[in-house]
Amino acid sequence: MTSVPRANRRAKPHARASTARSRNPAKISTRQRLKPADREKMIVAGAVHFFAEVGFEGQTRELARRLGITQPLLYRYFPSKQALIERVYSEFFVNRLDARDEAALVDHSAPLRERLTRFYLAYARRTVTYEWVRIYMFSGLKGVGLNTRYQKLLRQRVFTPVIREIRHDRGLPMPPATPLTEAEFEHVWDLHASIFYLGVRRWIYGMEWPEELETAVSRRVAAFLDGVPHVIETLLLSDKKGPTVT
Amino acid sequence: MTSVPRANRRAKPHARASTARSRNPAKISTRQRLKPADREKMIVAGAVHFFAEVGFEGQTRELARRLGITQPLLYRYFPSKQALIERVYSEFFVNRLDARDEAALVDHSAPLRERLTRFYLAYARRTVTYEWVRIYMFSGLKGVGLNTRYQKLLRQRVFTPVIREIRHDRGLPMPPATPLTEAEFEHVWDLHASIFYLGVRRWIYGMEWPEELETAVSRRVAAFLDGVPHVIETLLLSDKKGPTVT
């Protein structure tokens, strides 16, 4: 029992009795040969879903199994697991903000409430998804810089226009003469949070959707607008808090 | 080079040249002997913080290192890592809801807004913390039943009283004659989310606190109340949505 040599485990390479095909007749399509570009897309899509589900500690073997490929094949397309994760991150920013939605937001031909509702409904449809919400949260918990980066984008391309539209709608003074205040940003944050949190409840806490997405968004936009006068009051009365540049 | 026996790695047990003390003179207090109860508390507290920081995949060796103890000692107090994690979960519900705060919420001697602000400020102070927010999110992502369980508690002991107080405050009909509606619950959810999300921004996204907690909470309570008439409108006008029991 003692002193059994354990080194050189690779003693008899490929000494299998028969081909994989004959050994496992249940396996139908033995080997799917795809064009590299297609295979890569398939892997990335699978990885996005997989890591969204189990987190980035998810194992490459399990990912491969779900993709119906062998684990080493992943390493033909990505030099390391980390590289694959980076690729998943990089998928993150594509198609989240649509220039047309942003344009529609500032199109004064429709009433503000309608514009806001439409915008956030479109945004929610693209963003409040299983994969987005979970990966966003995973990445935040892991301390990757993703969130910070995304929130800068959000502040510039969503929050700021929204506040400007409200100012405009109410005939209030505009920046740079009267800079946007933190109170206004916070109020928009709450709108944003109330919608994003729908996704957290659904995709992280595992609750059911409480209501139709359209109903949910329009109610939240309404509540947001109801709260606006209060914020404006703060804005006009006191400039105690240092105003912020856009 | 080949055929080096690797089995029986436990060949020479405890063949160290000298005592740990003499080998590592930098280590001051060689061995802290504590009463089991104290040691256990120490481990649990450390584990809560540790797992909140790195998630439940965090390694027992690293946890032990931070606690200043050796890794096997953990196994004297907990049979497995999983058992320790369960213990961390069980710490979760203690001291989150304070009966006195709940009592104060329904004490009609103070105006509603003040009561709500006080209640949520106290709640936020106890709940919107590094450890709570992160462990809550980790456990949600992992699919543990924690969140569901907590939210049932929340619905019963916070959301329902809040809605009832609002009904009472406005002289509206009460349940069971007029049951609480999903729209009302959703509105409270948004208040809750707007406050909890402060913690998400701070402790998950790594942002700075946007404002003093008291300011933040009182603004959000104000916005919540501003939105109430809208919800009540929905309540009184249409009973399309099936009403819900408490």
Add this chain to the structure above:
DNA sequence: CATGATAGTAATCGCGGGATAAACAAGAGC
């Protein structure tokens, strides 16, 4: 219909990490 290029697989390595066993040492009781 052979052949060269390469998509894909089987087998395996090495180490990191949960878990265990044996040795050790700090106090309590005598």
Add this chain to the structure above:
DNA sequence: GCTCTTGTTTATCCCGCGATTACTATCATG
């Protein structure tokens, strides 16, 4: 102080998982 109990450490096991290597099979091209 001696000894027994038990809190704590040292040394080690062994499996799981990222990564690598060598082989196999598919398909485009002539």
